[in-house]
Amino acid sequence: MEKENTKIFKQLLSELEDCDEYEQKQKVEEINYFLDEMDKEGFQSIFTEELFDKIDKMIEEKKMTMKILILLLKHVGSCKELKGAWIEGFENSLLCERFEKTIIEEKHKKEGKNEKLIVDLCECYLLQLDNNIGEDLVSICVPYLLKVALTKDKNEETLKEVEMALLALSHIDEYYDTPKELYLNEIKEIIQYHQENLNLTRLAYQSAWKFLICRIEPGKNLEGMIVNELHFARETGRELEELVKLVDWKRKKEEKGEKEEEEELDLLRWLRILETYFHLCKLWNDKNIVIINRITQVLRAAKDFSEKIVNDCISIFRTSTENNSMDIEFFVKGGAIDAILQEAVELNVIKVQKYCSVYFFKEICDRLKKKMDNKKEEPKQKEMKRKLFEKMEEEGYEDCIIGFFGCIKKAYYSWDFYQRLDDYFICY
Known part of the structure; x- marks a missing residue:
């Protein structure tokens, strides 16, 4: 099927060669419709380095104008985002080199600089790339x-x-x-x-x-503007709350197929932004509890309907435990402890969620075992350990960990995850 998609796309592309610009525009609209109808995997299979080199050759031989190429690549970039897809062939292609060279040359023109062209070229260039x-x-x-x-x-x-x-x-x-x-x-x-x-x-x-x-970079005070002036927690909390209501969670998988609806993709994009935020931001206060609460809300809503969204929610919490500026109390007040504990205990097979869930609790355990530099915080830490110990014992966390480690030991000797079993318990 992937080869068939590539074959059709190459055929449509080759038909551009014998058309004038008006006809090329119509052909590109046909190509764009073809791309819209494709699933993520089919879309990704098309854009190889070879294909981008072919397009570059068409530009070089004046069989396609830059105007038509921009029309095509802007849609490809938009499509890529809406499908949550990757394009790997562009960065090493001749077409990528052409874009880089043309942007720089146009920028440094002393006369006749075309700012609209620079914008179009920058958009096409960045939209095809995810790194480098x-x-x-x-x-x-x-x-x-x-x-x-x-x-x-x-x-x-x-x-x-x-x-x-x-x-x-x-x-x-x-x-x-x-x-x-x-x-x-x-x-x-x-x-x-x-x-x-x-x-x-x-x-x-x-x-x-x-x-x-x-x-965000350490020591550059951008966090203060994001948290206090632009109200990131309030804004993302509101967006997640709206999207949880908009997503049709109860659609059966056979009706849903592999294609996510627009609201699901919006939700996934916010979650991935939040993971970067949790990783980079060192300024945390009570305002951010609303983010924890909304992610927990998303996790519970998606639990039986979207493995991908559940994975991302738990991955965010896993990432956040590595940020020492995050107070463990935020996870308690935001409901994350309850939600992830339930998720870890209920799953009976090795999945990404379970690995991330257990890793989350390992980090929590490690932090609660550390000696406090501030002696005034010791009573608070001791009380937190007591509450979590009782909650985890009540929910059956201990049996979950022991069973999970049995599977890990048999199947994944090389995992860094496989360490001393005691690391995964709060010793009260």
């Missing part, structure tokens, strides 16, 4: 795309342009050092204006937050 973005390209793309994203008109065309610009920016992940002067005032204005005027699509708003969250 050229460092010099980041400093060019960010200001141009933010300028588009600051547009405040609410007509449909402008909303789409803003969405595409922010979506492209969101592909610049935390591994890229982006100087604050390139983005901070602009992205803050974009988020605050939306909070007051609701001018962004949900995807655009998510993308703005993802871009900003990925800029």
Whole structure:
């Protein structure tokens, strides 16, 4: 089936070669419809390095205009996001090299600079990539795309342009050092204006937050703005609460198939933004308990209907236990302890959820076993240990761990997970 999809796409692409620009535009619309109807796996199978090299050759031989290529690749990038797919063939392709070279050349033109073309090229370039973005390209793309994203008109065309610009920016992940002067005032204005005027699509708003969250670095005080000025906990809490109500959880799997509905994909995107936040942010206060509570709410709602969403919820909590600035009490007040304990005990087979659930409790146990530097905190820690010990004993956590370790020992000798059994218990 994958080969058939690739064959059809290549045939549609080759038909562009003998058309004028008007006919090419019509053909691209046909190609885009074909991509819309594909599932994630079929979509991913198409975009190989070989295919992107073929497209580059068509540009080189003037069998396709850059205008038509941009029309195609913007849709490919949008489709990629909406399907939650990956494209691996672009980064090493000749087409990628062409985009990098053209963006830099156009940016440094002294006369006749085409800013619209730079924006289009930056969007296409970033949307195809998930890593290995050229460092010099980041400093060019960010200001141009933010300028588009600051547009405040609410007509449909402008909303789409803003969405595409922010979506492209969101592909610049935390591994890229982006100087604050390139983005901070602009992205803050974009988020605050939306909070007051609701001018962004949900995807655009998510993308703005993802871009900003990925800029968190220790010691640079960005957390204070995110937590206290832009009210990240309040905003994500509200978004998750709305989406939990919008998702049709009771659709049977045979009716649902492999294709997630739009609200599910929105939910998954927020969860992945939150995982980055839990990993990077070191400023935690009681405001953030609402995030824990909403993720717990999502986990419980998805429990019998979406393994992928449950995986992501538990993965977030697992990641958060490694952030020492997170108080264990937040997990108690937010309901995470109860939800994950129930999930760990109820599962009878080795799954990602169970591994992450048990890992979550291992980290909790490790932190409660550490000696307190602040002697005034010892009574609080002792009381927390007592409560968790009683809760875990009551729910059958001990039997769960012993049974799970038996399976691990037989099947996965190499796992770092396989350590001393006592590490996974709170010794009260």
